[in-house]
Amino acid sequence: MELYLEPGAFRQYVDEKGIERVQVHLEPGDLYFFFTENIHEVPHIAGDQPRIVLAIFFAMSPDDNEIYVWA
DSSP states (O other): OOOOOOTTOHHHHHHHHTOOOOOOOOOTTOOOOOOTTSOOOOOOOOSSOOOOOOOOEEEEETTEEEEEEEO
């Protein structure tokens, strides 16, 4: 079962669980890779500019020599 947090509940959840926080500051054009199974929050954008996200997923298994990629 995947955990879904209601909007605005992320900070309270990580405080209750003692999860360390790291803030990553990205600039336009930056490319950032992270392990999506880690709990994470993507803050809302203030202003009229849209956020453009390119999401690519890699699936790997020690039992399979192939790597599956989809976007």
